[in-house]
Amino acid sequence: MYVDNHANEANIFKSQSQSRLKDLGQLISSEMDHASSTCNPRQLAEAALRSFLPLLSDHDLPSFSVEQAAYARRLVYTDPRGRFSILVLRWTQGAKTPIHGHNAWGSVGVYSGNMGCQCFDRIADGENIESLKMTLDIKIGRGDITSVNPDPEGIHSLYVEENNTAATIHIYGMDLRDDPQCINVMYED
Numbered sequence: 690m691y692v693d694n695h696a697n698e699a700n701i702f703k704s705q706s707q708s709r710l711k712d713l714g715q716l717i718s719s720e721m722d723h724a725s726s727t728c729n730p731r732q733l734a735e736a737a738l739r740s741f742l743p744l745l746s747d748h749d750l751p752s753f754s755v756e757q758a759a760y761a762r763r764l765v766y767t768d769p770r771g772r773f774s775i776l777v778l779r780w781t782q783g784a785k786t787p788i789h790g791h792n793a794w795g796s797v798g799v800y801s802g803n804m805g806c807q808c809f810d811r812i813a814d815g816e817n818i819e820s821l822k823m824t825l826d827i828k829i830g831r832g833d834i835t836s837v838n839p840d841p842e843g844i845h846s847l848y849v850e851e852n853n854t855a856a857t858i859h860i861y862g863m864d865l866r867d868d869p870q871c872i873n874v875m876y877e878d
């Protein structure tokens with residue numbers, strides 16, 4: 690798990706588009722098209738997200754309701770070549786994900802609210818996982834970015850801090866048009 694706190698870095702995108710998240714996706718797609726084969730796509734996406742996060746306002750994010758103590762996601766962009774997808778998640782007070790990993794790299798930026806992020810290591814006996822050990826429990830807020838490598842690295846859980854709601858931007862290195870949930874590798878129900 691990598692954490693980035695550079696919320697106010699370069700304000701280089703001047704677009705007044707109603708869909709800056711689409712702009713973000715198109716920028717990453719274009720950069721991937723022209724990147725060298727040694728370029729790390731997660732780092733590329735993370736850098737673009739870092740630049741866009743301070744520019745987003747409420748009308749850039751889809752509006753949808755979420756049940757109490759829950760979270761819900763909306764797919765907002767998929768790379769034409771299926772290299773990554775961008776989702777918006779909204780969280781209500783008390784929401785917490787199961788412990789999980791991802792089938793691809795991922796970067797999460799906090800648009801609003803205060804979140805907690807717990808990271809875990811597998812204590813394994815060969816192929817069998819005997820237990821999970823928490824290795825980190827950090828707080829992240831507006832403008833912060835966390836990134837993970839694919840499972841079995843980056844096992845984590847995200848939750849909303851008390852008395853908070855939150856909205857987050859997620860970029861995953863998979864085509865999630867058919868099933869956004871297929872990104873997840875679950876370690877608990």
Ligand SMILES: [Fe+2]
Nearest residue numbers: 789790791845
């Ligand atoms: Fe996750």
